[in-house]
Amino acid sequence: MQKRWVEKPQQHSEQVRNLSNSLNINSVLASLLVKRGIHSYQDAENFFCPDLARLYDPFLMRDMDKAVSRIISAFEKGEKILVYGDYDVDGTTAVTLVFSFLNELAPTYIDYYIPDRYDEGYGVSKKGIDHACSNSCSLIIALDCGIKANELVEYSNHKGIDFIIADHHTPGAVLPAAYAVLDPKRTDCNYPFSELSGCGIGFKLVHGLAIKLGLPLERIYRYLDLLAVSIAADMVPIIDENRILSFHGLKKLNSDPCPGLRALIDLRSGKTELSSTDLVFHIGPRINAAGRIKHAKAAVELLISTDPYRASELSKEIDIHNIERKTFDTQITEEALSMITENPEMKRRKTTVVFQPEWHKGVIGIVASRLIEKFYRPTIVLTQSNGLITGSARSVFGFDLYTALSQCSELFEQFGGHKYAAGLTMKADNVAALQERFEQVVAATIPDVLLTPELMIDEELCLADIDGKFFRILNRFSPFGQENELPVFLSRNVRVAESPRVVGKNHLKICVSQGGSAVYDGIGFGLSHLGSLVTRGSSIDICYTLEENNWRGVRRIQLNIKDIRLAEELVSST
Structure with a gap:
């Protein structure tokens, strides 16, 4: 596929020259730094030597004080807490991190729950709340999900179960009526950095707890390896706090990873030092495979394991799931490509919307990304699950997919996501309407230049x-x-x-x-x-x-x- 070569604008030559001289580095390297907002020796030192001491005070996040106080109150009263999270890498690492920390403090009162991708779908579910109720949990901590679960939070409230939502997705117009809502994307939240991963929000929660309980911060730094995996896999910006957390998380991964991550690392061929790219292409897909093929609780079981032998056995099972995932991925991608290439009308469009009710729900997001590699345009891949149509959407660089889907929202039962990736559910009768409506919206708003990589x-x-x-x-x-x-x-x-x-x-x-x-x-x-x-x-x-x-x-x-x-x-x- 032909690409557009676009050169980034050159920076002020005087700034580049001054930085090159002060750091004694090549002017090309100095220009790269200036383009990253680094203009002084001190800026460069902060960039090259990320310091955990520069992490922000977690209590700058709206509702953090309420969330921490509620958890401490639960400890004091002997209440049971359910740590609830999504089934992807970000969700499972977030659950592992928060569960592991809380379990050290109150081991008999902490449980975790991951929804079934196929039975319950994305995010907070009624089944998950009923599980909390039947297990006498009076507090649910929802990680990497929940920011739009207004009705389900009301359902939980009626059952006498409080919710702490710790999410990083964009909120709706009205926040859920939870006991506390931690999300730096809240319009009324003044936290200095809004691009943490879901696991990152969970880390800030335990950061707040550690401060409030007077615990040494080394108690939470031991989980930075999990956080590095989530940051890489969830594709959040590697700037500001994420750079600090990822930098130190990678150091821990390469020196002293938890047994579960060590077992996954040992599946790799070669003994080179791990980079963020390795997390994206080797570690993340294997963690994701558990939820795509069977149930993501297997990933949490692996990541919370303290027994290296058990972790090794679990990692091998997950690796088998990943091989199965690749088979489904390849097969469905080939079928979807055939649908497009054999349909002249679909080839002419500025969008791709393909549907096959038998496709494996766990890989349709991957297939959407594969289709963009071949036909560079906003893409939705749909399949059928539990009587509804489930879809994964992906975008091209520079085009806001979430906004486009918002203009099709009357066709959905539920949807959510980011600028470049989203998920949705809808009734089968609306598939044809979505194909037309999504094409109309995108064709009217996307500049042609964005349709060339x-x-x-x-x-x-x-x-x-x-x-x-x-x-x-x-x-x-x-x-x-x-x-x-x-x-x-x-x-x-x-x-x-x-x-x-x-x-x-x-x-x-x-x-x-x-x-x-x-x-x-x-x-x-x-x-x-x-x-x-x-x-x-x-x-x-x-x-x-x-x-x-x-x-x-x-x-x-x-x-x-x-x-x-x-x-x-x-x-x-x-």
């Missing part, structure tokens, strides 16, 4: 400037993720030093140099179709990220190629 270029870089120092400093920009992405560089008029090779199924292996630079190996994953542009001696422009290739103990800097153009093609278009 954008390759955002951070900086132009000469290959001769890439050396050990440059690479070491660049690595200190990690952890990478949303709003702190691994920088993409552009190098123009690069010479192909050797004939390219196709490796694997469709990956392009090239060797390039520029001027008097060293020759660098490059790998373009999925770019074999560009091989015709890359003949020995040809001059090309390349976009790439930098990575370390460790082959048989030999470490070398490698270019991870994102796109290639003939050099004269870019020159002629400017």
Whole structure:
């Protein structure tokens, strides 16, 4: 698929020059820092050395004092507490974190509950509240869900069960009538950072409890490995508090992870240090697989385990679920692609809405993402579950999916989510209407330019400037993720030093140099179709990220190629 190359605007040259001089670093690295809002030596120190002491006071969050007081009151009165969370990575890590902390303080009074994806659906359920009632729980702490569960919170109140909602999703016009609602996206909340993960909100809750109970903060820092997984998997911005939490969480993951995460890490091939990317592509999908294929309580059971042998056995079971998930994912994606390619009308549209009642509910979100990789446009994948149609929606960069779905809300029984991802339920009679209405809304509001994938270029870089120092400093920009992405560089008029090779199924292996630079190996994953542009001696422009290739103990800097153009093609278009 053709990409749009977009270069980020250059920053004030004087600011870049001053920062380059004060830090004694390459001007390209200084420009990258300025683009991240870093203008001084002190800013750079805070960025490169994230400090847990700079975490915000949890009591700045609206209702935190009420939530903490209610939990302490429950301890004092011997009330039973149910820790309730969603079935995805963010929800299960949040439940694990809060349950583990509370269980240390009152082990006989804490239980947890994860709803069944297929029987109960997303978020707070009537069945979950009834479970709390039948087990004599008088307080429910809802994590990563609940911010729109107004009717169910009322139902819980009538049963005499208080609710503490600890969510990070966008609230509706009216908040649920819970005892306390922790959500920095509340319009009346002045907490300094609104982009915590659901697990992050749970962490702030135990942070508040630790302060109120006079406990050393090391008691909560032991859970930072869980938090790092949630931040990476839920794709929240890696800035501000999330950067601090992710940085220290990754350190714990690489030094002393909990037994459950250790067991998942041991499933990986290779012994390299974990990065945020590993959490997104290796750890997160396995945790998610438990809820996609069977029940997500298996993920919590793994993550709360203190027995390494038991954790190892559970991780192997979850890995089997992940293999099953991949099979469903591949099969359904192929079926959905066929639906589109064989239907001329669907191919012409600016949206994709596909429905098959037999598709596996647990993977339709993944399938939606796969379809966007092929047909770059807002996408909804629908299946049938418990008499209703369930859907997962995904968006393209720059388009607010949640707002578009809001304009179709009369067709839904329930919907919720973010700018780029959402879930919904609806009656079967409304499927055709959704296909038409969603197309109308998107076609009327999306600029055509957003229907071509954008390759955002951070900086132009000469290959001769890439050396050990440059690479070491660049690595200190990690952890990478949303709003702190691994920088993409552009190098123009690069010479192909050797004939390219196709490796694997469709990956392009090239060797390039520029001027008097060293020759660098490059790998373009999925770019074999560009091989015709890359003949020995040809001059090309390349976009790439930098990575370390460790082959048989030999470490070398490698270019991870994102796109290639003939050099004269870019020159002629400017």
